Amino acid sequence: MTARIIDGKALAAATRAGLVPRVQALTAAGHQPGLAVILVGDDPASAVYVRNKVKACEDIGIRSLMTRLPAETTEADLLAHVARLNADTSVHGILVQLPLPRHLDAQKILETIAFDKDVDGLHATNAGLTLMGTPHFRSCTPYGVMKMLESIGYPVAGCHAVVLGRSNMVGKPMAMLLLAANATVTIAHSKTRDLGAITRQADVLVAAVGRRNLVTADMVKPGAVVIDVGTNRTPEGKLAGDVDFEAVKSVAGWISPVPGGVGPMTITMLLVNTVEAAERRRQAAA
């Protein structure tokens, strides 16, 4: 068997194109969606991610406000900046690029973002609403994975989904969205015993760990859908996922590549959340 490819890049392009008329309608009505992105420090990878997000906004007509703060920014200054953006009615979404310098308490900063501008879906209120099955904003990466499953028409209800990883940003919200879609969900992590015995039961396997080639062909059920969230660097500096793509694609039914899989969908869902936030504001103002 050779797996079919879930083309995240193509799905992202189509989803972004679908947002353009919504952005135009909002802008014409005086509610141009606005996303504020805060970057603290000089981490080169974070700078690239932020640049990509700003460009993605501009490409479809979302206004982006980029703030770059020095690494030695105090917590008080950063909190004050977030508070100003909370009060700015032209801003519909606020994103603080992670990781933050070590002296800043990331969770405290995230909790300061108004929950109805938390387009990354990382505020405790949004995490809690996702847990209750009534999300206000879905966390971008898991939301993108759900759209990828939808795009291949996969019947998630009743399937056994295994999520590798239990982070607040990816693993846990991923499991909650799959559960809300009526999958039977298993969450595995670094302390899980006999990982292969669990992954081999998966109809849908989502790998969100950050270990290159963790998922090998013998760990995958024939015909399964394998979605690779992981981003790792090869010794040659190339981007690679958590899944041994070449070997697993001869076992799986569907597989997402890295790059060109989940990554483009994550940024896309940030745009979707920002547009949804602006549409809610417009409705509330009507």
Ligand code: NAP
């Ligand atoms: P994280 O916070 O480091 O969490 C990693 C998770 O993997 C933890 O829950 C950890 O378990 C688990 N884990 C570690 N070793 C394991 C093993 N041998 N077997 C099973 N589970 C293991 O990372 P994250 O933020 O969730 O991100 C995960 C990966 O996705 C990273 O590579 C990240 O770069 C990537 N990512 C990609 C995108 C994208 O758009 N493509 C977006 C976000 C993240 P414990 O909890 O027990 O430590």
